[in-house]
Amino acid sequence: MKIAFTTSDQVHINAHFGWAKMIDVYEISSEGYQFVETLNFDGDLKQDGNEDKVAPKLDALNDCTIVYVSAIGGTAAAKLIKKGVTPVKARSDQEEITDVLNKLVQTLKGSPPPWLRKALQQKNLNFDELEEETTV
DSSP, X not given: OEEEEEESXXXXXXXXXXXXXXXXXXXXXXXXXXXXXXXXXXXXXXXXXXGGGTHHHHHHTTTEEEEEESBOOHHHHHHHHHTTOEEEEOSOTTOBHHHHHHHHHHHHHSOOOHHHHHHHHHTTOOHHHHHHHHHX
16 A cells, blocks of 8 residues: 655655645555655645645545645545545654654554554455455
C-alpha cells in the first residue's frame, strides 16, 4: 500500500496538508518500505479558503491509503476520507518519516489496530489479502 507524508524537509512530518509544497510517497508492506516519489505543489498554498489548492493534492493521493500530516483542515480531511484516504496527524513536527514507516512495518507484521484495518478495507484490501500479496 502507499503511504504519504506532508513534509518541508523530506525528513519530518512537518507540513500542513493545505500548505504543503511537498508530499513524499512510500510503498509499504510487512516486508519493508521503499520511497516512490515526491509530489510537488506550487501556487499560493497558504491562502485560507482557497479550496482549489487542495484539489490537485486529492487527485495525486488517490492511490494512497494513509497520509500523515502535521495539521489538516476539516474540509480537506473529509474530502480525503471520501476518497478512501485516511489522514493521520503526526505527534509533532519533529516526528520523522522513517520512524513512522518502521513502526507501520512492524504493525503490519503483527495485528494491525482497528483504524489501520479500516484504512486497508477502504482501499478494497483487507489485511488477509495484503498479507497474501506480500508473501507471494
